[in-house]
Amino acid sequence: MIFSKSSLQIKFWQLLILSSVLITWHLASRSLNVAFFIGEPLIVLSRLVDWLFINRDVYIHLGVTLLETCLAFFIGTVGGTACGLFLGLSPRTSIVLDPFIKSFNSMPRVILAPIFCVWFGLGIWSKVALAVTLVFFVVFFNVYQGVKEVSPAILSNAKMLGANRSQLLRTVYLPSATSWVFSSLHTSVGLAFVGAVVGEYLGSAMGVGYLILQAEGTFDINTVFAGIVLLTVCALSLDALVGFVEDKLMVWRPKNDDTQRI
Secondary structure (H helix, E strand, C coil): CEECHHHHHHHHHHHHHHHHHHHHHHHHCCCHHHHHHHCCHHHHHHHHHHHHHHCCCCHHHHHHHHHHHHHHHHHHHHHHHHHHHHHHCCHHHHHHHHHHHHHHHHCCHHHHHHHHHHHHCCCHHHHHHHHHHHHHHHHHHHHHHHHHCCCHHHHHHHHHCCCCHHHHHHHHHHHHHHHHHHHHHHHHHHHHHHHHHHHHHHCCCCCHHHHHHHHHHCCCHHHHHHHHHHHHHHHHHHHHHHHHHHHHHCCCCCCCCCCEEC
């Protein structure tokens, strides 16, 4: 197992900051006037325990939200990667489509939610469609930039060695875009959750976003925070999974020199 002195110090400071925030939150919530706005951490914890271990009624809602998020994450990533590669390798087409892409990207995607509800109904696909619009452009622009950042010298050398277009794509363009893709995926995880939850806010009978909306309607701030914590943990878990896959696929990256085995 690999540990490093610096990584242990970082973990210590991270835990210290988290503990300080929780203690401050707990002390501030001793005032009922303040607790009305920020909730109470112990009650938030009890809501989570009730959801997860006692009544266990949150799993069906969490399953819906995770399904919407994962579908949007997958569709947006595949679509963004494919379009980024295509336009990165087709300069003329990218010039023609450039104003349309920039116009759609600059549009606040949340305003599309009512349209998607009309098109796809109040089921999961309207939430997936909204989340896809958030994920797609993050991945697309990163892949597009990654393709354009390929070193001309590497391309020239590969062509001199007789590499055809498909070989250039497999051995030059894709490896160059890989680091950009994974960089975008860490951002896309949170955006996929945002799209799914916002869609549930605007029209749904299931999902964690629906639970949060119901709690807001009754001014139950503790349940709202419980939902936020639950979604945050899920987002961090999915981000950690992306990081794990990234470490397995990008083995060429240099490791930190200050690590030591114990």
